[in-house]
Amino acid sequence: MTTASALPRTPEPLDVFRSRLRDFLTGHGPGRRPRDPEERFAWTRAWQATLFDHGFAGPSWPEEYGGMDLPFAHQVVYQEELARARVPGPVGTGLGIAAPTIIKYGTDEQRRRWLPSMLRGDTVWAQGYSEPEAGSDLPGLRTTARRDGDTYVVNGQKVWTSHAARADVFFTLVRTGTRASRQRGITYLVVDAHAPGVDVRPLRDLTGGHLFAEVFFDDVRVPVADRVGEENGGWPLVRTSLGHERAAGAMNQAATYRRVLGELRQLLAERGALEDTEVRDRMADFEIRARIMHYNGQRTISDILTHGEPGPVSSVSRLHISQFEQDIHEFAVDVLGPAGLLGPGSEEAVQRGRWLYGFLRTRASTIGAGTAEIQRNTLAEQVLGLPRDPGMPSV
Amino acid sequence: MSLSLGEEQEELRLLVRTFLDDKATSHRPPPPGTGPQKYDGGLWRQLSGQLGLTGLAVPERFGGAGLGPAELGVVLEEMGRALFPSPFFATAVLAGQTVTHCGDEAAMERWLPDIVSGALTATLATAEPDGSWAADPPATVADRGRDGWVLSGTKTYVVDGHTADLLLVTARCPDGVGLFGVPATAPGLTRTVLDALDPTRPLARIRLGATPASRIGTGDASESLAAVRDLVRAALAAEQVGGAAACLDMAVGHAKTREQFGRPIGSFQAIKHKCAQLLVEVECARSAARFAGSVVGSPGTEAAIAAAVARSYCSEAFTHAAKENIQIHGGIGFTWEHRAHLYLRRAKSSELLFGTPREERARLARLTMSEGAAP
Ligand SMILES: Cc1cc2nc3c(=O)[nH]c(=O)nc-3n(C[C@H](O)[C@H](O)[C@H](O)COP(=O)(O)OP(=O)(O)OC[C@H]3O[C@@H](n4cnc5c(N)ncnc54)[C@H](O)[C@@H]3O)c2cc1C
Numbered sequence: 035m036t037t038a039s040a041l042p043r044t045p046e047p048l049d050v051f052r053s054r055l056r057d058f059l060t061g062h063g064p065g066r067r068p069r070d071p072e073e074r075f076a077w078t079r080a081w082q083a084t085l086f087d088h089g090f091a092g093p094s095w096p097e098e099y100g101g102m103d104l105p106f107a108h109q110v111v112y113q114e115e116l117a118r119a120r121v122p123g124p125v126g127t128g129l130g131i132a133a134p135t136i137i138k139y140g141t142d143e144q145r146r147r148w149l150p151s152m153l154r155g156d157t158v159w160a161q162g163y164s165e166p167e168a169g170s171d172l173p174g175l176r177t178t179a180r181r182d183g184d185t186y187v188v189n190g191q192k193v194w195t196s197h198a199a200r201a202d203v204f205f206t207l208v209r210t211g212t213r214a215s216r217q218r219g220i221t222y223l224v225v226d227a228h229a230p231g232v233d234v235r236p237l238r239d240l241t242g243g244h245l246f247a248e249v250f251f252d253d254v255r256v257p258v259a260d261r262v263g264e265e266n267g268g269w270p271l272v273r274t275s276l277g278h279e280r281a282a283g284a285m286n287q288a289a290t291y292r293r294v295l296g297e298l299r300q301l302l303a304e305r306g307a308l309e310d311t312e313v314r315d316r317m318a319d320f321e322i323r324a325r326i327m328h329y330n331g332q333r334t335i336s337d338i339l340t341h342g343e344p345g346p347v348s349s350v351s352r353l354h355i356s357q358f359e360q361d362i363h364e365f366a367v368d369v370l371g372p373a374g375l376l377g378p379g380s381e382e383a384v385q386r387g388r389w390l391y392g393f394l395r396t397r398a399s400t401i402g403a404g405t406a407e408i409q410r411n412t413l414a415e416q417v418l419g420l421p422r423d424p425g426m427p428s429v
Numbered sequence: 430m431s432l433s434l435g436e437e438q439e440e441l442r443l444l445v446r447t448f449l450d451d452k453a454t455s456h457r458p459p460p461p462g463t464g465p466q467k468y469d470g471g472l473w474r475q476l477s478g479q480l481g482l483t484g485l486a487v488p489e490r491f492g493g494a495g496l497g498p499a500e501l502g503v504v505l506e507e508m509g510r511a512l513f514p515s516p517f518f519a520t521a522v523l524a525g526q527t528v529t530h531c532g533d534e535a536a537m538e539r540w541l542p543d544i545v546s547g548a549l550t551a552t553l554a555t556a557e558p559d560g561s562w563a564a565d566p567p568a569t570v571a572d573r574g575r576d577g578w579v580l581s582g583t584k585t586y587v588v589d590g591h592t593a594d595l596l597l598v599t600a601r602c603p604d605g606v607g608l609f610g611v612p613a614t615a616p617g618l619t620r621t622v623l624d625a626l627d628p629t630r631p632l633a634r635i636r637l638g639a640t641p642a643s644r645i646g647t648g649d650a651s652e653s654l655a656a657v658r659d660l661v662r663a664a665l666a667a668e669q670v671g672g673a674a675a676c677l678d679m680a681v682g683h684a685k686t687r688e689q690f691g692r693p694i695g696s697f698q699a700i701k702h703k704c705a706q707l708l709v710e711v712e713c714a715r716s717a718a719r720f721a722g723s724v725v726g727s728p729g730t731e732a733a734i735a736a737a738v739a740r741s742y743c744s745e746a747f748t749h750a751a752k753e754n755i756q757i758h759g760g761i762g763f764t765w766e767h768r769a770h771l772y773l774r775r776a777k778s779s780e781l782l783f784g785t786p787r788e789e790r791a792r793l794a795r796l797t798m799s800e801g802a803a804p
Contacts, residue, residue: 299798308798311791318790321797322717322738329716333432340433347716350709407698413708414701418681421696 045105052111058090059119067122075200078122082155092129092153094279095137099149109282110335117286126197128152128159132205134276135222139263148203148224160201162192162225162249163272169194170408172207173217173269173429177251179208186210186223186261188231188254194402198234198247201227211266217429222268224260225251241394281344284331287355291324291362298366301385307369316365323358330354349417353409356399363392432719438503445507448480458771464622465631466514468592473515477547483521484545487529491541498660502667502722506715509671512771514629516550519589522664524551527597527657531608533646540595540610551595554584554635555654562586562783563658564599565651569637571600571607571644578644579617580609580637586782590633591622598635598642605649609642616640627778629771656726659736661783663721666739669747669779670711670718676750676772677707680757687759700757707750714739714746734796741789744780751776 046054064081068074085091086100093112095101104112124130129152136148151157168175177190188208195204204225211219225232231254239245263271299317302308308317330351337345366389367374374390376383383390400406414420422428434442452472459466477483486501487493494500501522508517525544528537528551543549556562557569569582580600590596596611596618611618617638625632646653681704684695694700721739725732751773755762762769780786 303798314794314798315787315790317798318794319741321793322742322790325720325734325738326713326717326742329432329720330713332430333716333719336431336433340431340435345433346708347712350712353705353709354713407702410702410705411698413705414695418677418704418708420681420684420701420704421693423696423698424692 045108048107048111051108052115055090055112055115056119058088059115059121062088063119064121075125078125079155079158081122082124082153086150086154092133093282094277095133095149095153099137099145100153106278106282106338109279110285113283113286114289117283117289125155126158126201127161128157128203128205130280131161132159132224134279135205135271135274136262137276138274139222139271143259144224144262152203157202158197158200159203159205160195160197160227162195162198162204162206164194165191166193170405172272173220173427175207175209175220176213177206177208179210179221179223179256181210181258181265182255184258185255186221186258188223188225188251188256190251192249192251194237194246195234195249196246196402198227198249199236199244201234203227204232204249205262207268207272215266216427217269219266220268221265222262222271223256224262225254225256226260229254229256231255240397241391245398278338278344281331281334281338281348284334284348284351285328288324288328288331291327291355291358295320295324295362298362298389301366302369305370313369320358320362320365323354323361327351327355327358346417349413353406353413356396356406359392359399360396363389363396367393430723432716432723434503438500441500442503442507444480445482445504446510448476449507449511449513458765458768459628461765465591465625465628468515473550474547476515476517477545481545483517483525483547485521487525487541487545488537491537492545493541498663498725499719499722501660501664502718505664505668506671506674506718509668509775510675512629512672512675512768512775516552516589516592518630518664518668519552519593520544520550522661523553523588524593524595524597526660526664527553527608527654528645530653530657530660531646531650532653536610536643536645549595550589550593551597552587552589552593553657554587554590554596554598556584556586556782558583558585560586563655565606566601567599567606569598569600571602571609571642572639574639574641576641578607578609578642579639580611580642581639583634583636585623585632585634587620587633587635588782589631590635591620591631596635597645598637599650599654600642602644604647606651606654608645608650608654610645611637611640611642615642625778627771627774629775630778632782656732658783659721659725659732662736662740662789663718663725665779665783666714666718666721666736666743669743669776670715672772672775672779673707673711673714673743673747673750676747676754676769676776677704677711679769679772680704680707680750680754683758694757703753703757707753710746710749714743717742730796734793737789737793737796740784741786741793744776744786744789747776748773748780 062084068077092101093104093109097103136145152159163172165175179186179188204227206223206225207220208223209219210221231252233250234247236244236247307313330347334344334348370384373384377387481494482504484493485496489495528540557564569580571578571580580598594613598609598611600607600609617640619636621634623632623634684700685693687694717739721735724735755769758769761767
């Protein structure tokens with residue numbers, strides 16, 4: 035650990051912080067991204083450790099768990115600089131989803147035990163919520179946890195668990211109440227992925243890769259000490275977010291997509307496709323939507339800085355982004371014609387089939403982490419105040 | 430750069446909202462075929478002289494508030510929401526911004542104080558029968574007669590052209606595109622109201638037959654007019670956001686109260702999803718208009734890009750919202766008495782006047798896809 039980079043108590047001026055971070059990123063950058071998935075995983079993990087060891091991990095986390103505890107404006111700079119340096123993001127879904135819950139609802143002992151190793155990338159966390167019978171309707175989940183002294187005995191199945199094959203820990207929702215208790219009978223449990231009775235079976239996703247897996251629990255014993263919150267009190271913990279950390283990164287996706295759009299423009303220019311009026315019109319439309327993604331991010335950030343709250347625009351950003359990323363990849367494939375249909379196995383493939391892969395991969399953009407339909411329901415009911423469907427169970 | 434409304438902008442918004450809520454009482458659509466809606470002269474004097482809205486973006490030395498496109502956007506979003514019939518857009522935006530940015534002190538001195546006080550209504554007449562509002566070079570010609578310049582030609586799609594006291598007209602001069610001021614009472618000038626889709630934003634055709642005019646500025650005015658066009662685009666985009674937001678509000682309001690099959694229609698998912706999609710578009714449109722409002726008026730291509738982005742997106746968002754609003758209202762939405770169609774009329778006419786979305790995208794493509802354009 036270098037002590038020189040330890041964060042001073044009073045917030046640094048933003049430009050000083052920016053240049054300190056930029057120096058670090060130039061001096062310690064992770065280097066080239068390996069093609070081989072195994073190597074890439076090790077590389078990503080090593081980078082996470084480098085960040086942690088130099089005091090540059092967890093921008094919004096409390097310092098006692100290895101975080102930086104930055105004011106919001108600094109978090110924005112942090113995200114900007116990391117995006118600019120094009121360094122890899124964290125492994126697993128722990129940092130983004132589990133950590134905020136544990137920071138807010140975990141015990142001191144749990145935080146000390148789990149958070150630093152998660153932040154350093156030493157343990158990979160994966161989210162085990164969805165089940166074969168419980169996707170959009172998560173309160174219908176069936177994996178059970180039966181109390182036996184100071185352990186729970188867990189039985190059931192999770193599915194679509196991203197990063198499961200590499201996970202050390204699953205943060206899960208399990209049923210401790212009756213089946214009919216729905217969200218009132220759900221407990222938040224942290225399960226050791228290496229414990230006896232845990233069986234991870236990789237699934238092939240539609241891209242041909244292994245984005246996710248099934249996870250089976252067969253009499254898995256989980257210490258009661260690994261429960262977050264109360265028994266049957268897991269549901270309210272699910273939507274915890276950590277301050278406005280996500281908003282601070284809102285512009286990164288926009289920056290990424292403006293770069294992707296630039297790369298597509300370059301490709302189409304090389305192939306002479308930009309002469310076509312229709313192609314230019316569509317490309318201009320993507321330009322508009324990518325820029326609006328950027329403005330949305332900027333507006334969310336200025337809303338937080340001005341009013342302390344992210345405002346209405348933050349709630350629509352995800353739908354805007356997912357529509358964009360699906361459309362642009364499909365458009366690229368369409369314009370490329372037959373050559374757009376080839377994957378990396380053929381030497382004639384355009385840019386190793388990246389647009390084709392994107393076309394396939396982004397089918398998930400409107401499914402994972404809440405489908406587009408569910409998001410529209412939520413916007414309609416929670417932002418616009420439209421009445422619930424009386425046929426739906428209340429959540 | 431902040432894209433949130435600051436405290437003073439929020440106050441301005443509230444001031445305009447309250448004024449319009451109080452004063453702009455139920456605008457019943459005028460009966461079909463009776464021509465455009467008349468504006469209320471009393472309200473006009475209040476919102477100009479009293480509230481100072483026509484002078485918001487006019488320099489202080491001419492009695493204005495010296496604010497900029499962001500504040501103009503705040504006002505227009507509210508006016509667009511209320512579908513307020515008034516010569517504000519023509520006078521304060523089209524003409525007011527043209528004069529403010531014309532670089533001719535004498536012209537500013539002569540007209541801006543009266544625009545600020547509300548004594549003068551004005552408009553900009555650039556479009557010609559081919560429909561392009563950026564006609565360059567214009568077919569209307571300016572000749573230097575014995576007693577000064579005279580103009581001949583036809584301008585059309587002129588907003589408030591039949592009521593404005595002053596017309597700012599572009600014409601072809603020996604030294605490029607010239608900008609001229611022509612009083613509505615000038616000899617040889619005839620004006621005719623057009624049977625236009627939107628009764629809340631009247632359009633007129635102006636014929637000029639050797640009509641005497643005073644030149645504004647010297648030399649080719651193309652560049653300053655291009656900058657003004659971006660200011661107009663940003664302002665109009667803000668107005669479209671207001672219109673779209675009003676349509677969404679109306680649709681949601683109706684969906685909450687109208688019951689069919691024993692429940693509010695807003696509890697049906699088909700209706701919910703329409704509204705949610707409009708919300709996405711309204712918020713994205715608002716981000717685009719705010720951004721445009723924060724950069725237009727400053728030099729460089731960023732202003733032109735932002736204006737094109739905002740106009741293309743806000744145009745389509747408003748028209749979509751206006752159509753969905755009618756759909757969500759059902760039969761009542763198809764009546765003349767219901768205001769829903771007024772929004773559709775405004776939306777479609779704002780979409781097609783001052784550059785269509787397709788034209789804006791073609792412009793954007795030129796600005797961003799040429800060799801060496803920044804990604
Ligand atoms: C790439 C990827 C990664 C994922 N990673 C994880 C992970 O790490 N951990 C995890 O727990 N889960 C993960 N998921 C699962 C994801 O959260 C679920 O797929 C999602 O919530 C939808 O559930 P489902 O697949 O059961 O579909 P269903 O809920 O069966 O939905 C099927 C269709 O019905 C629609 N539908 C359902 N209910 C309604 C309704 N009330 N109104 C309107 N339409 C409705 C849906 O929108 C969808 O179109 C992942 C999914 C993907 C694709």
